[in-house]
Amino acid sequence: MNKKNDGKYDIMLIDDEAAILEHLRSLIEWEKLPLNLVACAQDSETARELYLSHRPNIIITDIKIPIINGLELAKELTALDPNLRVIVITGFSDIDYVKDAVNLGAISFLTKPIQTEEVNNSLRRAVEYFRDLREKEYAQLQAKNLLAESLPVMQQRFIHQLLYNSDFYGEARARKKCAEFELEGIFVGEYVVATLKPDFAEQRDSEDVGQGEREKGGEQLDLMLFAIKNMLDELLAKAGCPAFSTYNYGSGR
Known part of the structure; x- marks a missing residue:
């Protein structure tokens, strides 16, 4: 997960009209949301290149952009990074595209005309997703560190049981435990x-x-x-x- 040292998440905006890009930028509550604008693009090819260069966490794109549409681009980029959050701006006439992506959890939709409250609420949900993800990653890291610290103790206890209570383990179970405790060398005579x-x-x-x-x-x-x-x-x-x-x-x- 790409997050700057300043605690902000990177965002990219995509629309084929510069005026709409500027309007979209003006709607975002930059002072209230932990977001950092890293790139703007006006077609899918440029957007793809900028995405690979900057790896933003969030993308807002209009559905009708040149080369491939915004929804197809969203599918392509979320396949590269499942944690990428994409907000696709659609018109009511684009409902078929929306139905096609209804099961893609990484992609959400806004309908035109774009409302300030709606776009910022969508961004808040994206930020909350990344905060939850960060907490899960931290918890997993803590669990991994705890396991690393306790592994020698578990190895020691297992070896004691193997030496003084060998009837408790059959060979298959002992092999499984050796693999679990990273002691495979016992069964190949490396001790x-x-x-x-x-x-x-x-x-x-x-x-x-x-x-x-x-x-x-x-x-x-x-x-x-x-x-x-x-x-x-x-x-x-x-x-x-x-x-x-x-x-x-x-x-x-």
Whole structure:
């Protein structure tokens, strides 16, 4: 979606008569609407070239313009960009063209004579469409970022389940989960397994250690495991190899 840093949406006007273009420009409430006029054209060929150069968000065109009519041009350009909003100005005699485009949500119509309120209401609806679209794109970006942040946690949890509760997964389900968590390399042997047993874990689980010391030792063990994981990540990242760790408190590994 093309939107300038000034927060305005780009608009192009098309009519074969310069006087009508100027009249149309005078009807638009530029001071109230976040719009920026980027181009005017008097035929479909020029309009097409200007569209490709400026990529406006909104087009207002008369239906009767040279070369191909405004409705055909609208169909062509909305096929290139489904988010483009086109307002087609028609006369009552153009009703057949209007019926032909009734299912095209990107295209709306104004009938002559053009009224100030109607054209500005149409533009407000177009602006509202882009604001809604922007909010949806922002929400999707947030969801994508959240997924990226939580992916390592989900990978870690899955690997733990795969190691210590393998009966829970059949091969088909495990393959599906590996693909979901971007761990396809597990099934083609692209991994190395190493087992570590910190001496600190044995001290913590000793019968000579009291409950308070045991809980404190558990916290220290978690910190130590976290430090080991960070060290492995840093070393293996240089080789482009991700590292995953899991700890079994029962076995101390």
